[in-house]
Amino acid sequence: MFDHASRRDVMRRLGAAAGATAVVGGLAGPATAHFPPHLAVEVKPGVSPNRVNPDSEGFTAVGVLATEEFDPTASPVRYRFGAPELVAEGRGPRSVHHEARDIEGDGREDLLLQFPTDDAELGGEEVAELRWDNDRTRQHGLSGTDDVTPFPVTGSRRGDGSVFTGGQVERVELVPGTFEPVAVRDRVPASWTVVDGDLDRSRDCGPVEPTFGDAKHVYLAPSDGSATYYVEAPSDPEATGEYSFGPFEVRPREGSGGWVAASDTSSRERVVGAEQP
Numbered sequence: 001m002f003d004h005a006s007r008r009d010v011m012r013r014l015g016a017a018a019g020a021t022a023v024v025g026g027l028a029g030p031a032t033a034h035f036p037p038h039l040a041v042e043v044k045p046g047v048s049p050n051r052v053n054p055d056s057e058g059f060t061a062v063g064v065l066a067t068e069e070f071d072p073t074a075s076p077v078r079y080r081f082g083a084p085e086l087v088a089e090g091r092g093p094r095s096v097h098h099e100a101r102d103i104e105g106d107g108r109e110d111l112l113l114q115f116p117t118d119d120a121e122l123g124g125e126e127v128a129e130l131r132w133d134n135d136r137t138r139q140h141g142l143s144g145t146d147d148v149t150p151f152p153v154t155g156s157r158r159g160d161g162s163v164f165t166g167g168q169v170e171r172v173e174l175v176p177g178t179f180e181p182v183a184v185r186d187r188v189p190a191s192w193t194v195v196d197g198d199l200d201r202s203r204d205c206g207p208v209e210p211t212f213g214d215a216k217h218v219y220l221a222p223s224d225g226s227a228t229y230y231v232e233a234p235s236d237p238e239a240t241g242e243y244s245f246g247p248f249e250v251r252p253r254e255g256s257g258g259w260v261a262a263s264d265t266s267s268r269e270r271v272v273g274a275e276q277p
Contacts, residue, residue, distance in 0.1 A: 038142070038144045038145075039072075039130060039142045039143060040064070040066075040070075041062060041063070041144035041145060042062070042065060042103065042146055043062050043128055043148055044061055044062075045103045045112070046103070046258075047258035049147070049149040050148045050149055050258075051149045051151035052117060052128075052150060052260070053153045053260050053262070053263060054117065054118070054120070054121070054122040054152075055118060055152065056118060056153070056260075056263050057117070057246070057247050057263075058117050058247045058261030059096065059097075059115060059117060059261075060114070060115050060117045060120065060128075061112060061114055062079075062095075062113045062114075062115060062128075063101075063103045063111065064110060064111040064113065064130065064132070064144075065104060065110045066108040072110060072111035072132075073100045073110075077095065077098050077111075077113075078132060078141075079094065079113055079131065080094060080131050081093060081113070081129070081130050081131075082120035082121050083120065083121045083128065083129070084129045086120070086121045087130075088129075092129075092131070093115050093120055095113040095114055095115055096114055096115065097113070097114040097212040097213060098112065098114070099112050099212070113130075114212060117261065122148060122150065123150065124150060125148060126147060126148060126149070127148065128145065128146060128148045129144070129145045130144055131143040151260050152263065153177075153250060153260050154177035154263055154264075155174065155176045155177045155248065155250070155263070156174075156177065157173070157246060157248065157265045157267055158172070158173040159171065159173075159267060159269070161269075162267070162268070162269055162270060163269070163270045164233040164270070164271055165273060166233055166234055166235035166236065166237070166239055166271055166272075166273055169231065171230055172186070172197075172228065172230070172231060173226055173227070173228045174222075174226060174227045174228075174248045174265070175225065175226045176222070176225070176248075176262060182252060183220075183250065183251050183252075184219075184220040184221075184248060185220065186217070186218050186229070186245065186248040187244075187245065187247070187248070187249075188216055188217070188245060189215055189216075189243040189244065189245070190210070190214045190215055190216050191214075191234040191239060191243075192233060192243065193231065193232040194207070194229060194231050195230045197228050197229025197230050198223060198227045198229060199218070199220060200219040202221075207219045207220070215244075234271060239271055240272055240273055241270070241271060242268050242269070242270050243268065243269050243270070243271065245266065245267045245268070246265045246266035247264075247266045248265050249261045
C-alpha cells in the first residue's frame with residue numbers, strides 16, 4: 001500500500017510510460033484502442049479516501065496530472081468520467097468546468113475538471129475511470145483510473161418558500177441525516193447575499209468563498225444537528241429568474257475524506273422582480 005505522496009509518484013510514472021505507448025499505439029492501428037494507456041488521474045485531489053455519494057446532484061473533482069509525455073492543459077478538453085463500463089461504452093458525463101491548477105505543488109500546471117456525480121453511475125463501484133477522447137469519434141485516446149469509496153449521505157433542506165421578491169431574505173435550514181459531528185457547506189448563487197446565520201467564522205478565508213459555475217459556498221458551523229443561514233435575493237430588476245441552490249455538502253470536523261454532497265438537497269428558487277419601496 002502506497003502512502004499519498006508515493007502513490008502520486010507512481011501515477012506520474014505510469015502516465016509518462018503511457019504517453020510513450022500512445023505514440024506507438026497511434027501507429028499500430030485500431031487494435032491497440034482496446035488497451036488505452038494510462039493518464040495520471042486523481043479523483044478529489046488532496047483527499048483520501050475519495051468518498052463519493054453516487055446519488056448526489058453535486059459535482060466530483062478530477063485532476064489530470066501533467067507528465068513528461070502529456071500536458072493536459074495543451075490538449076482539447078474532451079473528457080468523460082464514470083464507472084469503467086459506462087466509459088467503455090462511449091458514455092459518461094462531460095466536464096462542466098475546467099481550470100489549470102498546480103495540483104501537486106511541483107510547479108507544473110495540471111488540469112482540474114468538475115463532473116456531475118449522479119450521471120457517472122458510480123453506485124457500488126470502487127474504481128472510477130477518466131477517458132480523454134483524442135478525436136470526436138471516441139475510438140482513440142488515453143484513460144486512467146483512481147479508487148473511489150461510495151459513501152451515501154442523506155439530509156434535508158427547509159426554506160421559506162420557492163418564490164421571492166428581489167431583496168427579500170430567505171431563512172434556510174440544512175439538516176444532515178447521516179452522521180455527526182459534521183461541517184456543512186451549501187452552494188448558493190453568486191448574486192444572492194449571505195447576511196447571517198450559523199456561519200463558520202473560524203475559516204481564514206471567511207465563511208463565504210467563490211466557486212465555479214457562477215456560485216459560491218457558504219460554510220456553516222452546525223449545532224443541535226442542523227445549520228441555519230439567511231440569504232438575500234438580488235434586487236436588480238434584471239435579476240428576475242430561477243436560481244439553483246445546493247446540494248449541501250458535509251464532512252467530519254476531524255479527519256480526512258473531504259466534502260460529500262447529500263442526496264436530494266438541491267432546490268430552485270425564483271425571483272420575480274426588484275425590491276418594492
